[in-house]
Amino acid sequence: MSLPVPTMEAPPVGVVGLGQLGGSLAAALVAAGRTVTGWDTDPAAREAAAARGVRVGRELSGVVVLATPIPALATALDDLDVDPAATVTDLGSVKVPVLAALGERFGGRFVGGHPMCGTERSGHAATDPQLFRGARWAVCLEPGTELPRWLRVAEVALAAGASVVPVTAGEHDAAVAAISHVPHLLAAALAAAAADAGPLALALAAGSFGSGTRVVGSDPAFVTAMVEGNAGPTAAALAGVRAQLDRPWPELVAAGHAVVTRPQDRRTVRVPLDRTALLALGRAGGAVERRLAAFVEGWVPA
Structure with missing residues (x-):
């Protein structure tokens, strides 16, 4: 069953951890016109973010993005002033253990995420506002996920230039x-x-x-x-x-070659704001490109 989702002004975004991913996200969102507050325990990272137009502070609201290393995710907000109504997401490369840790704390307010980008570089010096442009960004849609909050996280990813792939943590x-x-x-x-x-x-x-x-x-x-x-x-x-x-080497080489040279044709689709429909899009290898009132528009492989 589809859920009604009212149209609202884009909420502010808080980014905790201003290294390559967090710093790049904050800079990309500032460039897109979003209100962004960032925080990092490293003064140099805070200074670099401020120079790119990010407001630096401990008071966070709207959509709060945890961009710290995975072992630090559970405690990343402990010393910060976070609006109790804020939606919380993360950029971690593993989702099931993160969901277990943060889902227990934040319930339906937590929406797991993982942008498929980044380089072998790290730290705030590796910040690139274009890092997410054209990337796939997995946004987790679990049975307990509140759909309006999922959409807020998806809109952050879209604003950064990524395409959104609806998925469960296990998938x-x-x-x-x-x-x-x-x-x-x-x-x-x-x-x-x-x-x-x-x-x-x-x-x-x-x-x-x-x-x-x-x-x-x-x-x-x-x-x-x-x-x-x-x-x-x-x-x-x-x-x-x-x-x-x-496998026999000629067979293996041929099979691999077929995968990387396969046609890349796409078909545009519109999907209702419904958990089952959104997950079907992701499972088909598709992605969301933009929000359209009660629908999202995206594509699936043709």
């Missing part, structure tokens, strides 16, 4: 294990194996090696927290990769 974690978490492990394995092959191998390394190992330049603590926080789905996805490597 998200299984999907990103295959396309993000396992690639981090494979990049580490490729780099370590090349080092074992000796200095000549590393000296000859070029484009394919660089592309395959780029993400291993990320902060090791971040990557470890990510894969260990999603250990079950990551182990299952890694087993799938091992099974693929056991």
Whole structure:
């Protein structure tokens, strides 16, 4: 059943954690005309955000975005003045454990999120207001999620330039294990194996090696927290990769080539503001591009 969602003025946004993701989001939203307040324990990060037009302060309302490392999410708001009516979301790369921790505290006010972007760089010096442009942003829609709050989080993602993928926390974690978490492990394995092959191998390394190992330049603590926080789905996805490597090599190469060269045609769709319909869009590989009164407009693969 669809739920009525009144049209309201875009609420302010609070961003806690002003490193690469949080700083980039705050800067992108300021550029989009949203009112943004940011906070970080690092004075240098606060100063950098202020220089980009972000109001720096401890009083947060509207949609509050937690952009801290996963281990710090549960306590990120402890010393801040947060409006008790605020919607709370996060940018963490794992969703089931985050939902367990923050869902218990905030109930239906919490909406999990994960923008699929970022680089191997980190910290406020890596801020880029264009970071989210064209990215997919998973926004979790659980049975207890309040739909008007889900929409507020989705509108933040859209304002930053991303497309929104409706998904449950469990579906998200299984999907990103295959396309993000396992690639981090494979990049580490490729780099370590090349080092074992000796200095000549590393000296000859070029484009394919660089592309395959780029993400291993990320902060090791971040990557470890990510894969260990999603250990079950990551182990299952890694087993799938091992099974693929056991295929005859010509067959494996052909199968992989077919995936990355598949047609990218899209079909525009309008979806009602209904949990079942929104999740069906995400499961079909589609995304939301904009809000239209009682509908959202987006696309699915043709």
